[in-house]
Amino acid sequence: MTVTSYRFLLFLLIGAAVYYAAPKRIQWVILLCLSVVYYFLAATPYTILFLILSTVSAYAAGMLMECRYFRGNKTAARWITCITAAAVLINIFVWFLLKGNSFWVRGSSLLHRLFPAFPQLEPLKIVPALGMGYYTAQVIGYILDCYWEICTPQRNILKLFLFVGFFPQLTVGPISKYSELECLYQGHSFDYINITHGSQRILWGLFKKLVISDRLAVIVNGIWADTAFYSGFWPWIAVFVYPLEIYTDFSGCMDIILGGAELFDIRLPENFRNPFFSRTCQEFWQRWHITLGKWARDYVYYPVLKSSLIIRLGKWSKRHFSKRIAKLIPWAAGMWILWFVMGFWHGSSRHIIGVSAYFWTILVLSEICSPGLKKIVGLLKVDTESFSWHFFQSIRTYIIYSFGVVFFTRERLLVALEHVKVLIRTFSCPAWNPWIFFDGSIQSLGVSYGDLNVILLSLVALLVVDVLREKYGYARIWIDRQILPFRWMLYTALLFAVLILGMYGPGFNASEFIYGQF
Amino acid sequence: MKRRFLKFISFMVMTGIIFYHVSCVLGYYDNIHSAAVFSQFYDMPSKTVDAVWIGASSVQEFIIPSVMFEETGITLYSLAVGNEPFMASEFLIRECEREQNPSVYLVDIRQLAYTTQDDTYVRRITDNSKWTVNRMKAIRYMLDNLKFYHPREYDAEIDYIFPFTKYHTRWGDLKPEDFGKDDNCFFGYFIKLNRQSFNETEVRSRFDAIPQEPSEENLKYLNDFLDFCDTLDKKVIFTRTPNCLDEDMFAQYNYMQELIEERGYEVWDLNRDTGEMGLDYTEDFADPMHTNVYGAQKVSKYAAVRLSKELGLPDHRNDSRYACYGTMQAKFLERLGEMESASTQEAGN
Structure with missing residues (x-):
């Protein structure tokens, strides 16, 4: 059942009718039932187990973080970190196992060539769950939000399952934060x-x-x-x-x-804001697949920038380079990791990683060249607020993006x-x-x-x-x-x-x- | 809230009306006027048709209702389109009962020696019919049979129920006929001028071919239909329109005729009456399966006389309620004249 089929539209219509007919306090249960029914109609039924596994891991992590035993001292803090890491890793592992087939099959083949004793792995014949990339990202976000105490862990596992598997977003996202979807549990009037x-x-x-x-x-x-x-x-x-x-x-x-x-x-949450009106590549990625960008920024980029390695790299750069370059190096390193994760999320094939590398290079180059370009524009007395200049910039961004996505599919x-x-x-x-x-x-x-x-x-x-x-x-x-x-x-x-x-x-x-x- | 509800209902009604008209325009189209056969049938004034002749091209290209009307004043409609599957006959009769309630049905058996493997022929019927429960049942019955006897991938049932899903892409290919302007369909008939000659003696020698059993599939359709006829409180006559087909085809029709007669139904084998109707095998056929317009006029006149005499169908020529038949005959003659002069001019060039 694709979202463009009349079955889906009929499903929405019937679903909405049942939803508004139900008492407000059980409306979330209706949504949960609709999500399960949708999953069975749209995906291979047994793969719902992966969805359940993700929910259980996030729920267990959240509940353990809430547990009084794990609060109050340094050892407890270490335990919470371990629990968080374990829950995140479980989700990444399951996702990687099913979606990263080509990566680990090719990797094992390479290792087998180098070390014949290493077994050559066959691709798994298990179908990935519907919208796996999207809900896995959502679950990881939830676990980290609980860890950073941005949100309170959900105590009802069924409510958490609804957050993970809310049916409209199972096809292609958006990747929502837990705080953005708390409205799922509230009653709504017609x-x-x-x-x-x-x-x-x-x-x-x-x-x-x-x-x-x-x-x-x-x-x-x-x-x-x-x-x-x-x-x-x-x-x-x-x-x-x-x-x-x-x-x-x-x-x-x-x-x-x-x-x-x-x-x-x-x-x-919105996923697009007129991306082709962007005047720079950086702006483009703030308008295209916004929720993935935000997710990568909040859960990958910022933590990486705060990591001791990048901080040390920043200090080292300050000692050896000019102020501008010293700022650029840790930023570029953080961006590289962000783009690598974003690329890997799209697929573990080399050509997808190639797309990420291309856009990372463009962003870094534009950052390096931007002062020089600004000088040239100033010398040429270009009116940077004119429509034609904006239009030229948008076309330039479009062309850069077009070349990048040649690799994409x-x-x-x-x-x-x-x-x-x-x-x-x-x-x-x-x-x-x-x-x-x-x-x-x-x-x-x-x-x-x-x-x-x-x-x-x-x-x-x-x-x-x-x-x-x-x-x-x-x-x-x-x-x-x-x-x-x-x-x-x-x-x-x-x-x-x-x-x-x-x-x-x-x-x-x-x-x-x-x-x-x- | 009440105002909004009214607004919603008004919008839906408006959209529904537009959709109805759009789906009429973007409907089934072919070059044998199938859409017009059905639309003209549904446009007939209620209870003005005394007889309906059902069949495939063996009826559509043989019977000119307006000529029959001119001859004896009987009102007959030829509810037949090329390759019309025999399994559709029951549905068509039910449709006639709902719309016109005629006193007699003529059902041609030509198609029973052929197999319907293509759902296009099913669509010719169902896509042009009104939206009724009867139509839904026909879709289910015919699709089930197709899937059983000719298993392959067919469109989903919903696409037969809503044929718009198939024809909406025709927006770039619309013709005057799609807007209800089909000047070449005369109550089901369309004019064919071409000629093919056949040796009458040779054709007649095939008439008495030894009966040969048709396919299991066709036998099932025939038996199903005969069972239905048993429940129908109307006169049903089976027909065999003139043709120059091979001997094995005649053999199958002979078998089916025996079977039908055993069940107590009359079969009119018009092949044996070609002398009486004055059909010229060298001039009046368009191809081995069909007569041209000259042959069709002879067959129609003969059938009109026979229906009047044997079944006592009334003469409506002086009744203004049946004026549409006279109008149609005038149109038919006018178009025939145009086509003949165009053909003569073409031959001259």
Whole structure:
């Protein structure tokens, strides 16, 4: 049951009806039941055991931290640290065991080659749990928050299970903090506004996924599937279209999830804030997959910066380098660990780690070069507040991001490198084919002129909504101010755009969400 | 809250109305006018059809209801589309009972010598039918049979119930017919001018082929349908429209005719009446399976006379309630004239 299926929408509808019909004090039980039912409908049933294991480990850790025996003295503090470490490691181990298959299989193969006595491991044939990367991160966050006494441990294991396995976020997150989801346990009254806003958001998410993303996927996949035929400018089209595909796919799914949760009056944290309006790479990562970024910042980056090793490195840098470089070195080291963890979370394959290394390099280089660039801009008397300068910066960020994600969905590093080679070959004579933009060749990918018009118009609609979002926080704030006929016209147009132009139904293999694999 | 509830209901009603019209436009389409066959049937004034002829192209390309009306004043509808699965017959009769309640049903058995392996032919019926419990039952029955006899992957049942999920992608391919403007469908019939000649003596020699049992699947459909006919309080006549098919096909039809007659039903083998209807094997066939428009007019006139005489169906020619048949006949003749002159011009060029 994917979140774009009518079954999911029906499930939400029935779920919301039952939820509001139930007394407030047991509404969280309804949510728990819905989450379990959803899990059985959407995933391999036995994998719920991994979810239970994570919950039990977090619950046990939280309860032990609360226990009076472990409080009050230095030994007790050490015990609490050990308990926390053990609980975190259990979760990382289970996640790594199931999601890091390729890493440890390849690692064991390498060790086997070096030391023949070392056993060569076979990939596990156990299916990972649904949304494992997301809920594992959430559980680790909860354990550390309890350890740092940011939150009080949950005493009801079923309530904690609801936090871990709240059904809308099991597909692609967001990665919520425990404090952000305490509203799960409160009673909620039926509110017409929540229902309408939730439905509107779901509809907008469906539009992004079914109308835009799945159409763009036809272009991108078609080109990368046959680079021998689609040479020259073709791969460049794929490179620059792919970020739009991944954005509409991931943010579309997030809209469905956030809208779904809103039906129950649950506000999940936002994961996107118009990333393509970013003027720098650093800003981009503050607007893209926000909850993962925040999680990595709070539970990896800050603790690493506070670690004795990095502090010592900072002191050493101060002694040997200028003030600016001395500041940069521990920051770069912390960022390297953060990017490594973020990359590893996405997958243990080398090409994913390559993506992380690429973005880390870009960030470090931009930090190193920024004073020089600022001087140049000053000398050229560029108005840095002008629209054109902002536009140029956004385009630059988009291009940098586009190159980074060339590696992202390729199956192996070699395939990704092959694609880079294809891009470079464009400028050699036989591959020079700019006429493909004008002679209708694009239709050979299975995209008609009608489809291209739909893509262009939809992207204009997306841009308008994102501009409104940038200005008002939510596009709906602007929409709510409009007169009723105009609003109804918008909603009807959106609904029928999804119904008519959406890529669903017989003959379409509903593509999975790109971020669903994590 | 009351105001909001009213607003919600109004929005849903408005959306529902738009959706209904959109789904009518973005519906089933093919080049044999299947959608028009059903929409014209549903548009007929209530209880104005005396007889319904059910079958595949063996009826659709043979029977011109407006010609029959002009001949004897009987009102017959040809509820037939190409490759119409025989297993759909029960559903179609139930649909006719609901809409028109005719006094006689004619059911052609041509399709019983062929197997329906493609769900497109099922969709030709179900996707163009009204949304009723009867339709749901037909979908279930036909899909179950398809899955049993021809196991492969089919669309989910929900996609048959809501065919919009399949046809919504047709937005880039809409034609005037999708907006209800099909000028080439005349109560089920569409004009074919082409000719193919056959040797009448040779064809006639196949009529008495030794009966041969059809496939188990088709036999099941026939028996199921006969069981249904036993429960139906209406006159049901089975037909065999003229054709120039191979001997083994005639052998199967002969077997089925014997079986049907054993169950107490009448079978009109029109192959044996071609002399009486004046059908010319060298001029009136479009291909071995179908007559052209000239052959179809002869078959229609003959059938009209026979239905009037044998079953006493009334003459409605002077009744204004049945004016649509006269109008349709005028349209048919006009279109035939246009096509003939276009064909002559083409031949001249």
